[in-house]
């Protein structure tokens with residue numbers, strides 16, 4: 001992974017360890033708080049130069065400490081500042097107590113705060129240390145600020161958002177802008193947290209990067225840094241079979257469109273040859289619509305065995321429109337036994353709902369050669385215990401699923417998480433809402449298959465596939481359909 005902070009993600013507890021390591025290495029911790037608070041004040045002034053009053057809400061920990069620094073910095077510019085505290089400020093400790101002692105503004109209890117038009121709210125109640133649902137006094141001010149429609153700038157995280165999971169703990173501010181420090185946290189990207197953050201600014205308060213790196217959790221924002229090195233290189237002379245052969249299984253005569261979308265996407269993503277393998281009854285329907293994509297009748301297990309005699313047929317997509325049942329299970333088992341690489345999507349995933357272990361066992365033996373692409377409902381069918389465990393974040397779930405299945409897992413959603421069996425994980429952030437359209441998942445499965453066909457390892461193919469899918473959607477614009485989406489898929493090199 002590339003150096004630099006911008007794609008790193010740390011959970012709040014890891015950030016706390018970084019903080020402690022910085023202090024242990026001799027860095028003045030109050031100096032860090034001072035920089036954090038100053039950065040917040042600068043952002044507030046930049047974004048809201050016309051504010052009539054800045055209302056700074058300070059909590060009982062270091063997030064509140066940042067708030068006292070910001071309040072002082074705003075006050076020093078001559079701006080009107082009001083300060084309200086949650087809890088007894090006399091009990092503040094350490095750096096937060098220092099920050100308060102240097103702040104000339106007399107605060108008042110939070111429940112006396114009456115937001116008014118023209119106010120800009122600086123939310124420094126809870127950040128990384130939020131440990132449970134917010135108390136009623138905080139839920140109450142969240143509601144009043146929301147009702148008044150006032151802009152909020154959040155310090156580190158909007159109070160009420162769990163930085164590890166992105167979950168709303170009872171109630172949470174909806175910020176216009178969030179200033180966080182050193183790295184973003186998973187809660188800035190995972191839903192619903194992302195919806196509460198507004199724009200997110202990551203400010204470097206001066207902790208050396210080696211300390212961040214030392215506490216890194218192999219969790220990043222999905223982007224080219226994570227997979228660029230594994231992508232196929234352009235080679236104008238490459239024979240088409242050297243760019244790999246992707247096969248997409250079609251459903252029956254009434255369900256052929258999904259496979260064709262996946263096949264077309266695989267071709268756009270750079271596979272050298274793409275074949276739709278179709279039941280006999282659907283050959284005519286497929287033939288009527290395919291040009292660059294080849295077509296082959298593969299109906300029975302024996303047909304599949306014949307088809308697999310050609311070793312170049314190495315990568316498969318099974319699921320889109322395929323139907324749920326014994327045939328899906330038998331085909332998957334045969335592909336696994338033949339050492340093939342597989343993107344298992346949609347119906348292909350649901351086919352194993354009764355016996356997920358059969359799927360996991362079939363691919364347990366080797367370097368990961370299975371990519372699973374479940375959305376929320378499909379994930380719960382394969383991993384019901386993980387889906388039901390409220391203590392797990394979406395990242396935790398995807399990681400544990402990947403390890404159990406020995407697969408790269410794309411846990412889909414507006415905040416797709418991609419995980420590898422070895423614990424690497426990425427949160428995707430480039431998917432526009434327009435991607436939630438019919439056939440979009442088929443296109444993703446095809447892109448990933450197209451990358452696998454070119455020899456990209458499972459995790460990198462999954463991650464690059466998700467990113468290229470989002471990138472294509474951005475270029476396709478708001479009115480995209482699955483077909484126009486395909487036309488915007490770019491080969492990476």
Ligand SMILES: NC(=O)C1=CN([C@@H]2O[C@H](COP(=O)(O)OP(=O)(O)OC[C@H]3O[C@@H](n4cnc5c(N)ncnc54)[C@H](OP(=O)(O)O)[C@@H]3O)[C@@H](O)[C@H]2O)[C@@H](O)CC1
Nearest residue numbers: 019033060061062063126127128129130131132133134156
């Ligand atoms: N990382 C860095 O490098 C730097 C980090 N900095 C800043 O530090 C922040 C983290 O500070 P933090 O650890 O003190 O946690 P914070 O969010 O202030 O909350 C803890 C307090 O809230 C309380 N509390 C929690 N939940 C509650 C609830 N539901 N209801 C009621 N109370 C609740 C909790 O009480 P307790 O759970 O102990 O009873 C405790 O008193 C971080 O977000 C960033 O802004 C910067 O200064 C620069 C350097």
Ligand SMILES: [K+]
Nearest residue numbers: 123126157159
């Ligand atoms: K906050």
